[in-house]
Amino acid sequence: MRKEQIAKKLPPRYDRCCRYLSAEERAANEAAGLPWTVRFAMPLDGETVVHDELHGDISFKNADNDDFIILKSDGLPTYHLAHIVDDHLMKITHLLRAEEWISSAPRHIQIWRALGWQPPLIYHVPDVLGQDKKKLSKRHNAPSWKTFQQQGFLPEAVFNFLALIGWSFDDKTELFTREELIHVFSLERIGVSGGIYDAEKLAWMNGVYIRKLSLEEFTRRTLPFMERPEAEGGLPASISRPLDFDYTSRVLSLEQERLRTLGEAAAAVSFFYTDEEFDASLLIQKGMDAGKTRAALVRVRDVLASLATWDHEVMEPSIRELINETGLKAGQLLGSIRAAVSGRPHTPPLFTMMEVLGRERTTRRIEHAIARLTGQ
RNA sequence: GGCGCAUUCGUCUAGUGGUCCAGGACGCCGCCCUCUCAAGGCGGAGAUCACGGGUUCGACUCCCGUAUGCGCUACCA
Numbered sequence: 001m002r003k004e005q006i007a008k009k010l011p012p013r014y015d016r017c018c019r020y021l022s023a024e025e026r027a028a029n030e031a032a033g034l035p036w037t038v039r040f041a042m043p044l045d046g047e048t049v050v051h052d053e054l055h056g057d058i059s060f061k062n063a064d065n066d067d068f069i070i071l072k073s074d075g076l077p078t079y080h081l082a083h084i085v086d087d088h089l090m091k092i093t094h095l096l097r098a099e100e101w102i103s104s105a106p107r108h109i110q111i112w113r114a115l116g117w118q119p120p121l122i123y124h125v126p127d128v129l130g131q132d133k134k135k136l137s138k139r140h141n142a143p144s145w146k147t148f149q150q151q152g153f154l155p156e157a158v159f160n161f162l163a164l165i166g167w168s169f170d171d172k173t174e175l176f177t178r179e180e181l182i183h184v185f186s187l188e189r190i191g192v193s194g195g196i197y198d199a200e201k202l203a204w205m206n207g208v209y210i211r212k213l214s215l216e217e218f219t220r221r222t223l224p225f226m227e228r229p230e231a232e233g234g235l236p237a238s239i240s241r242p243l244d245f246d247y248t249s250r251v252l253s254l255e256q257e258r259l260r261t262l263g264e265a266a267a268a269v270s271f272f273y274t275d276e277e278f279d280a281s282l283l284i285q286k287g288m289d290a291g292k293t294r295a296a297l298v299r300v301r302d303v304l305a306s307l308a309t310w311d312h313e314v315m316e317p318s319i320r321e322l323i324n325e326t327g328l329k330a331g332q333l334l335g336s337i338r339a340a341v342s343g344r345p346h347t348p349p350l351f352t353m354m355e356v357l358g359r360e361r362t363t364r365r366i367e368h369a370i371a372r373l374t375g376q
Numbered sequence: 377g378g379c380g381c382a383u384u385c386g387u388c389u390a391g392u393g394g395u396c397c398a399g400g401a402c403g404c405c406g407c408c409c410u411c412u413c414a415a416g417g418c419g420g421a422g423a424u425c426a427c428g429g430g431u432u433c434g435a436c437u438c439c440c441g442u443a444u445g446c447g448c449u450a451c452c453a
C-alpha cells in the first residue's frame with residue numbers, strides 16, 4: 001500500500017480501513033487471531049492548535065494527520081502515548097524538547113484532550129547545529145563530550161559556551177559560572193532559531209576559564225593530561241611519572257595564559273623535562289652568523305656563571321648589560337639564548353623560563369649550543 | 377510532494393514601532409605593550425536587519441507573499 005501511495009505521489013498514510021469496523025467484525029478478527037495495533041482516531045476535520053511558549057500558536061489541519069499508532073502489536077505503547085501518560089503521572093509542568101518535535105505536537109495535544117488532561121507549558125527549543133547547519137549528532141561528525149574532555153576542555157567552559165547557543169542574558173554578558181547561570185537563566189530568553197557551534201569561540205572561552213584557575217588548581221587539573229601516555233598526547237615516554245607537582249606547577253605558571261586547552265600542555269612544556277633535538281639554525285638570529293652567536297653565548301654563559309643567585313630578577317639586568325656591551329639587539333641575543341635553552345622559537349618570557357629550568361640545566365644547554373656552533 | 381519551523385555582521389547574538397544610517401562577543405586586520413609566543417589595552421573592516429509587497433506619520437520590530445535553510449512525513453524517539 002505504502003509503495004503504491006508513494007508511486008502515486010500521495011502522502012504515504014494509513015487508509016483507516018479498521019477505523020469503522022463494527023463490534024462484530026472486531027470480535028471476528030480477534031477470534032481469528034489476527035495481529036492488531038491500537039491507533040488514535042484523529043478528528044477528520046478542523047485543526048489542532050499547539051500553544052508553544054516560544055513560538056506562539058501553531059496550527060495544524062487535522063486532515064493532515066493520520067490515525068497514528070499508540071499501542072504496538074507487541075503490546076508496548078509508542079512514544080506518543082507513553083510520553084503523555086508518563087508526564088502526566090509525573091506531574092510535569094514544563095515540557096522542553098527540541099524543535100523537531102513540533103510536527104508531532106498536534107498528536108500529543110489530541111491525546112491530552114482525549115484523556116481529559118491539561119497539557120503542560122510547551123517549549124520547542126532550537127538545536128545546536130554543526131557547520132553543515134544540521135543538528136549536531138553523534139552519527140555525524142559531532143564531537144562528543146568525551147572528545148572535548150580528552151582535548152582538555154573544562155566542563156565549566158563548555159557548559160557556559162553551550163548555554164549561549166539559543167539563549168542569551170543580555171546584549172553583552174556572556175561569562176557565567178554554573179551557579180550564576182542557574183540563577184539568571186530564564187525560559188523566556190530562549191531563542192527560536194538554531195545556532196551553529198563555533199569551535200574557535202569555544203577554544204577562546206576555554207582559555208578564559210583556564211586563566212581564571214588558581215595555579216594550584218590549574219596544575220592539579222593539567223597534570224593528568226601531561227602524565228597520560230605519549231600516544232594520547234602526554235609527555236614523551238622517556239619522562240618518568242609521576243611528575244613532580246611543585247616543579248610542574250612552576251612550569252605551568254609560565255603557560256597558563258598561553259593555553260587554550262589543557263591537552264596542549266604537554267607539547268608546550270616538554271622541553272622543561274627533557275633535552276630535545278632541534279635544528280642548530282634556530283640558534284642563529286637575524287643578522288647573526290655562527291661565529292657571532294657562539295661568541296655571544298660564551299659571554300652569556302660567563303655572565304650567568306658569575307651570578308650568586310639564580311633568579312630572573314638578577315639575571316635580567318646582567319644580560320641586558322651584556323646586550324649593551326655587545327651592541328647586539330635584544331632580540332638577537334635573547335633569541336639565541338631562547339633557542340639554546342628551549343630548542344624552540346616561541347616560549348614563555350626568557351628570564352622566568354630560565355629560572356624555572358634551573359641553573360644546571362640552563363647552563364648545560366648553553367654549553368651544548370656553544371659546542372654545536374664551534375664546529376661550523 | 378505535503379505539512380511545519382526558521383531567516384540581524386563569516387559565527388554566536390542584542391533588539392518587541394521612533395532612543396538603531398543596528399549594540400556586544402569570537403574570528404580577522406592595524407596600533408600600543410614587548411626578548412619570541414601569548415595575555416592585555418586601543419582602534420578598524422564587517423549586516424542595504426533574506427527578498428518583495430503592504431499596515432503606519434514612522435518598521436529590524438506588525439501582516440501577506442516569495443526565496444532559501446532546516447525539520448517532520450515509521451508498529452523510532
